[in-house]
Amino acid sequence: MREAAAGAQPVMCGHPAPYDGTFPCWHLIRFTGSSPFGHSGRMDTKTLCAAKAGLPPRAAAKGAVPREPLSRRRHTHHAPDDATERAGLSANLMAWPGPSHRP
Template structure:
């Protein structure tokens, strides 16, 4: 079965799943040839008993448009996450989580899937764009920031807005261009 690359971005009110809440989740799924196969997004109610991290609250204070976007049409995670798991299982292949950075986004998504859907269709399949860029560029990990990456890997029509689905689409384009760069003779 083919792999489906699920570029995923989240917005949160802190750094620790459970203590902090995932505010928004956006995913854009692509086949290896670049064909899009679907998107999914939701904004979530905060977790009972969770609290916002003060540093993260400062970040959000400087991003009023993105904050407003992720606080619209709120859904309980126990309702939305089973729908997300069903969407992942319905993709035309095995889902691979793609993140930038994968360690942050995947930790929240895996926790929310386990807690509210009882299942994680990704399993342990998660690909980090920064680590992949390190291999393709032949550089050290700390040199894999976006400013060190070739401009042609970025789609100028897909800005980074801190709206989860927008950013999932933006990093999906980055990933697909990186994938093409890693396979120059195919």
């Protein structure tokens, strides 16, 4: 695991963020009193994927996205596996410059 840069802020990645981020934020605030993500520390991986791939947001389905940023892990619908798969997608998207065939 990499060291965080000085002043780095945690970001919650969701696919889509409004759906995936609701319960964790509620849970954090309810049981710890605050969320380290704040109100704007969420990233929607579907939107990021669409923007980087040059697709309309509704077209950012897994089958329409180039293979480069996809995680190599399977989506099993078992929460720990899926969280790991989505974390890989998020990390890959952040590093991915976009498709090479883009003008």
